[in-house]
Amino acid sequence: MLRWGMVIDLDKCFACQSCTAACRMENNTPVAGKDQADMGRAILWNEVLPFVEGEYPNVHTTILPRPCMHCDEPSCVKVCPVQATFMNEEGTVLVNYDRCIGCRMCTVACPYAVRYFNWYAPEWPDALKEHLNPDPEVAPRPKGVVEKCTFCVQRLRKAREEAEAEGRTFNATDYTPACVETCTGRARYFGDLNDPNSLVSKLSHSPRAFRMFEELGTHPKVYYLKQG
Template identity: 45%
Template sequence: MEKLTSPYKWGMVIDLDRCTGCGACVVACQAENNVAICDKKEIAEGRNMHWLRIERFWVGEYPDVRVRFLPVMCQHCHDAPCEPVCPVYASYHNPDGLNGQVYNRCVGTRYCGNNCPYAVRVFNFYQHEWPKPLENQLSPDITVRPRGVMEKCSFCIQRIRRVKETAKGEGRLIRDGEVQPACAQTCPAEALTFGNMADPESRAARLARSPRGFQLLEQLGTHPSVIYLKGGGREHVG
């Protein structure tokens, strides 16, 4: 039995006090990961393919009304409910603490999609196509998923792989901040911080220790790798 350890435990900290809900991360993710373009009909059917969504909640009534934004991507749970239910190991746990999805292997039972409490797994109901020459925008670093498979946020595994390869070539570990998923990279308000949680000195790990930190659906015991920092919210009404 091979050892399944790694010096990395990737994690992300999302500061809801910084998040303005602008949606830059959503497009960044879509651009980086060849996420399919879904037309109106498809979204009306509930088959949006976005790997990262910004949830918007209304709280209260006018004029004492407030909005809460919550960017939700795959939480890369350490005790991921999606993983053990996959009959073919298409959903599995990577030694770096990531929740992996292997498209070749996926047969499309969609069990993982059901058992994901965060509903971040999207299923390719359609064979998506990019009208020429739009297919040129597709990144060669990551595959285009065929219909019938599940897909989801991978913390931009292709970026992690590239940096890992570089670091390995130079015989060192990945430096803090050297790799960032597309969403964290683009976030105008710098609400998203990505880093190695196994390194207590990484920026993400330091932020994760904030007293404002909480995890989504903590009570389910999924131990997500994504730590949210509570937003300030409106204290006053005028």
């Protein structure tokens, strides 16, 4: 069985935020606008966060790109009262928007704060609706549901269909989420963690590898490689 995971090399990430933008354009997350953004309601599944420490002139800043960690023990799934959020057989944590009742338990339970609530029905000026990704999986979500990174499930589906159409076996390397494809420093790696020979698998065992809040027992499938 496949088990999708990601590795992000912080030494090669330059905080360019291409992942943030690529994710939005691929997954049709709505523009929040100034007022909503000021309230912290911007929906960016893949934000890049700065942590500035120290005092002038000895300043140390850590830059952390933050997708959903797709935990093996996801606290969001545990708290969802209606089983709207779930982990599929390949380890990807998803939301069934039709089941979601908008209680936001999961947004509180998620230690990584990567679950986003639609406070309003998504809005675009008419002209801008033209560029929305027509893939059915990413049709704009309605008001009142929670959404999050899906490792671009639509891309996985299309990659499988393509393999089928070409009459070959689907290979884990056929599929790349949008953020990985666009990463300007090539800091992101994606693949099957169950395959010991995959690049992600090897990198996840690197001495530089760590996971966020590992002590919480969530077992994230997103690994980071330390800087320096």
